[in-house]
Amino acid sequence: MKYLVMIPIVMFILILSNFISGVSGSVVRNSFTEDFETGYDGWERTDGKIFFPRTQRFITYEGDYAFRMTSRGAQGYSGRIEHQIDIPLMPNTTFEFAYYFLWKRVSYVGYQIEFSDGKIGDYFSLFYGMFVNISVAYIVQYKVEASRAWHFHHVNLYDDYRNAFGSVPSDLRITSVSLIAGDPYFTQKFQTSYFDSIKITQENQRGDEL
Numbered sequence: 001m002k003y004l005v006m007i008p009i010v011m012f013i014l015i016l017s018n019f020i021s022g023v024s025g026s027v028v029r030n031s032f033t034e035d036f037e038t039g040y041d042g043w044e045r046t047d048g049k050i051f052f053p054r055t056q057r058f059i060t061y062e063g064d065y066a067f068r069m070t071s072r073g074a075q076g077y078s079g080r081i082e083h084q085i086d087i088p089l090m091p092n093t094t095f096e097f098a099y100y101f102l103w104k105r106v107s108y109v110g111y112q113i114e115f116s117d118g119k120i121g122d123y124f125s126l127f128y129g130m131f132v133n134i135s136v137a138y139i140v141q142y143k144v145e146a147s148r149a150w151h152f153h154h155v156n157l158y159d160d161y162r163n164a165f166g167s168v169p170s171d172l173r174i175t176s177v178s179l180i181a182g183d184p185y186f187t188q189k190f191q192t193s194y195f196d197s198i199k200i201t202q203e204n205q206r207g208d209e210l
């Protein structure tokens with residue numbers, strides 16, 4: 001008798017789990033979240049020399065872990081670690097991120113967004129140097145931020161893109177997000193930076209996430 005009852009229950013659980021994975025699958029397509037609580041799968045070095053990249057729990061913004069990048073590079077980047085994504089850019093697309101730096105030995109530390117038309121958006125804490133928007137890249141720079149403190153920012157990617165380039169193609173997508181430490185003056189000094197709480201998502205008018 002027990003088995004007869006269990007079979008429908010098992011079937012119900014299987015159907016329910018399919019339904020849940022189907023729902024979360026649709027959420028994944030429109031948003032990206034990384035909190036580094038379970039490692040850093042999907043993140044790949046693309047520039048610079050990076051020493052012992054890892055998640056660690058001594059300096060975190062949220063949860064038990066954040067990602068640590070110690071880099072010393074060339075070609076303009078001290079270090080750059082990229083994650084491919086594929087998310088449409090819509091009027092309600094927002095980008096949240098947190099970073100922390102032990103010191104200011106290179107020019108900047110922050111994040112880079114790439115779009116499907118090849119254009120770029122940079123969001124970084126400026127240590128020194130001067131950067132201006134160019135035809136393929138816009139820069140949002142946060143000045144005079146303290147070392148050894150977390151800095152969290154929340155921006156609207158659509159507004160930033162439109163303000164920089166005038167209009168937004170209707171089918172534009174976000175193709176990657178990178179953790180960056182920029183060394184365009186080729187100091188080649190060691191820079192240690194921490195990253196956490198990354199979220200690219202579509203917020204509705206009530207401030208909820210779709």
Ligand SMILES: [Ca+2]
Nearest residue numbers: 035062063065
């Ligand atoms: Ca975390």
